[in-house]
Amino acid sequence: MNSLFLSVDNLRIKILGTSVPIEKFVAEKGQRYGTTAGWFTAQPILEFIYGWSGFRVMSKRRDLISAWLSIIDKGEQLLQENLNEEYGIDDISLLNLLKGLCLKYLSKYLMAEHYFNHVIQKEKLLKYDHYLVPYSYYELGILYYLRGDYASAIKNLENVKNYKDYSMEARLQFRTHIALEQIPKEN
Structure with a gap:
């Protein structure tokens, strides 16, 4: 492999x-x-699925989202038991973003919010996967939009604009722009 x-x-x-x-x-x-050992086997698959918007595609299949959530939980447990010194925080933060995403699609918004905020709180500890924070702000903004809290949605989506030079930046900036355009403007 x-x-x-x-x-x-x-x-x-x-x-x-x-x-x-x-x-x-x-x-x-x-x-x-x-080049490294100690990562959860499903981790690259989950990360690539997220990068290609696969979770959004699967969002109507709650059974698939629940199955991925179960896999993420197992991965988180494995990583906690064998935390890699170099990538540990990044790996756990990735799984927290993915867990929040699954919970969002399962309409467990408060739990999802917790996991997105957990990634954001670890921002200064991330060594490599700096894209996780702006993507967490984006997902949090979409979550607030789904809950009807448009002011919080706009605030979190606007936070994405504060980040530069991370993986898949143009893709997220485009998604953020589209999301902001769809939020009803208050009078």
Whole structure:
């Protein structure tokens, strides 16, 4: 499995001398998972599903979301027992973001909010996966939108704009712009 992860970087293509952002993200993650031990086996799959909006696609299938939540819980337990010194906080924060996402789709908004805020609170401790914080603000903003709290939704979505130079930034900025456009403006 490690050799497969390490070969990802060689499969990237450049268009007009620039790497495709999602390919760059996948190559960085492949390098990470290929050179370290102690990560949860389903972790890269879950991260890639999230990166490709797979959870949103599966959101109507509560049984699938519940199954992923169960897998995330098991992964969190494994990581807690064998916390990797280099990537531990990043790994746990990723699982917290994904857990919050699953709970949001299961309409457990208060619990989801807790996990998104947990990622945001760990911001200064993250070493590599700095994208987790702006994505958590985005997910929190969408959660507030679903609850009808438009002021909090706007506040959290606006927080995304305070972050620069993280993985899949353009994708999130675009999603954030679209979300802000759809929130009813108060008179």
